[in-house]
Amino acid sequence: MNEKFYSLKKEKQDRMINGAMQVFSQYGYRHSSTDEMVRVCGVSKGLWFHYFENKPGLYSFVASYGLKYAMLEISMMTVPEGADYFTLRYAVEECKMSMMKKYPYLPLFLNSIVREEDPDVEKLIREPRQKYAEQLSEIMMQADYTLLRNHEDYLLLIDMLDYTIEALLADGYRSPVFSPSRYLMEVQKHIDVMKRLL
């Protein structure tokens, strides 16, 4: 399945993937329409269905693709030996910013995949979504927790940080032009705040 799509020129593959990511990340699965994708990336209506069986098929393909690409990029992160949790967390965000070179909407899309609840596609993306979450967990588990472990319920702190970072990303995309450097600066600020708290 989807071999046909993979035999397209890489440039066009990416144009379609980017178009789908942009629309899906902004409107979620159900509100995203083929017409919008036609407008966004100039690929005709019929072609989407030439390459993907139907709308759930398209969504699950692009979601899986995005998750896999993200996992690949993350797997190539150089995790500094003995880095503390916060350093590592920042590095992950840096990594996401580097994904944007090829897939500008991927960081936002990753977040929207995690929140997607439509029953038509939930089953289809459950597994890769789960794997992505696990990879992130594993990365973060390599951190030096000596600082955090002093606090009995540090897991809640981590949740808080995740929520904050997700919100900062959404804010970034809401601005006319997303600036990766500005985003990273914001993330750093918030991380520092929490670090001091401990």
Added chain:
Amino acid sequence: MNEKFYSLKKEKQDRMINGAMQVFSQYGYRHSSTDEMVRVCGVSKGLWFHYFENKPGLYSFVASYGLKYAMLEISMMTVPEGADYFTLRYAVEECKMSMMKKYPYLPLFLNSIVREEDPDVEKLIREPRQKYAEQLSEIMMQADYTLLRNHEDYLLLIDMLDYTIEALLADGYRSPVFSPSRYLMEVQKHIDVMKRLL
């Protein structure tokens, strides 16, 4: 505007408001359909448009109404003199539970309003949403912050608590029957965890 609606029998007003709240809180603005509301509260399709100009008009009315009602309830909260932040936060949740007597879906709906991003309605609800947020802030500012103020960036802790409480509420509504007492118990548990952290 909407005087017509207010001249309806209160019972029917509330039936419609509850129907709209239930559907909007579950599916968000765009996925909510007139047919669903007809099914849920047995008021005919045409009547919705008789009282409310169109879908955005209906949403903004019900959202504003819900926000106002919540603000009224909250304004009547008895804030114990010198209560600490966490006690107060819990009291707010108790207050939400009391709203459920008249509008069972209001607590969930309040959260969904906050997250609503559809461009067709965002402008229409911006102001009351803002006011509601401010009222909550003001309430919370009356708390005794001596415990929290030791921590330079305690505002972030507060955010975390808010996220957690919102998630617990959503979980509660996902169960077959929402149990206010069970919900309040869960909230208390989580508050205690954080308190100990400080």
Added chain:
Amino acid sequence: MNEKFYSLKKEKQDRMINGAMQVFSQYGYRHSSTDEMVRVCGVSKGLWFHYFENKPGLYSFVASYGLKYAMLEISMMTVPEGADYFTLRYAVEECKMSMMKKYPYLPLFLNSIVREEDPDVEKLIREPRQKYAEQLSEIMMQADYTLLRNHEDYLLLIDMLDYTIEALLADGYRSPVFSPSRYLMEVQKHIDVMKRLL
């Protein structure tokens, strides 16, 4: 099911039924399009789906309705005591012509239902189609077969007659205006030919 449709004004019900019968009888289930029905009887696209769940639902409703109506008309035929097979067969065709007063395409539609093989609707119409066939058989079994029974394989002769009559009907509808009287004359001629054969 379909109570909604039955609560329409009889005139409109019949307009829709006639529109559907005309289109379905001419093009068969799959080639018949909603747009064509809109053109033919001026009822909007959406309304067809307001009254009937989907295309198979529409087809099976109209087919069942047509078959039932035909059975009713046939049941009210006055079968002359001791009439021979051919007299009876002609009477059935007369009866079909009387159906045309309310449903001009019904005789043609009945034939097309019998031939319908689309898997999406075959199951849905199997039962009424079967019953209609049985009613016709029962009617014909009341005939005086003394003439026919002399011939060992008279059933084949009957088949032949049926094929011929069906073909004559199709020819009739192909002409610009279907003339019932002309059609009945043709049928009579062919029946006479066969009678003489025996």
Added chain:
Amino acid sequence: MNEKFYSLKKEKQDRMINGAMQVFSQYGYRHSSTDEMVRVCGVSKGLWFHYFENKPGLYSFVASYGLKYAMLEISMMTVPEGADYFTLRYAVEECKMSMMKKYPYLPLFLNSIVREEDPDVEKLIREPRQKYAEQLSEIMMQADYTLLRNHEDYLLLIDMLDYTIEALLADGYRSPVFSPSRYLMEVQKHIDVMKRLL
């Protein structure tokens, strides 16, 4: 026209013709899709339109081709001197079976051509279809009619036989594998029944 097609290798010509015959005979003109032909005979989509202007052009070509081929085969039949009608009729069916060596779906296709009523192609195939019918008539007119002529309207009997034989063929193709010998046996049986009738 279609010289281009004829300059193809004979093997490929036949592969395409067989593919088209198979699909057209099973689904009729309108339901037959290019994709299905691609699947069935592995010739690319574009090529069909390279050789045939459009769908009606393809259909009329293949239909004419099939009819001509059938006429050729029939013209080469050795008609036994003084054979009666039924012997001759059987011989025609034997002849159809021999066509299957090169074009396995031709016998079924011939029948489907006769029934084809789509306005887009009816005109295009009218003439060859007519000629084929005439050739068959002429062949059959060479029969010894002494037995039949006793019956004033024996032409109708002939129609009946034709309908029966067509139905037997359709049944044969519905089975997983069409067995020519089994089919011929069935035909013989039915012919015998009728013979006894006279």
Added chain:
DNA sequence: AATGAATGAGCTTTCATTCAT
């Protein structure tokens, strides 16, 4: 006031046909 029949724009999907390679 109240109903729900009626409409049509818009969505997903199919398919004959075109065209660059």
Added chain:
DNA sequence: GATGAATGAAAGCTCATTCAT
């Protein structure tokens, strides 16, 4: 010649909205 990517019109169906009763 041969391929299959690409297109867009049209199909079945949904849904906010209007309107006659």
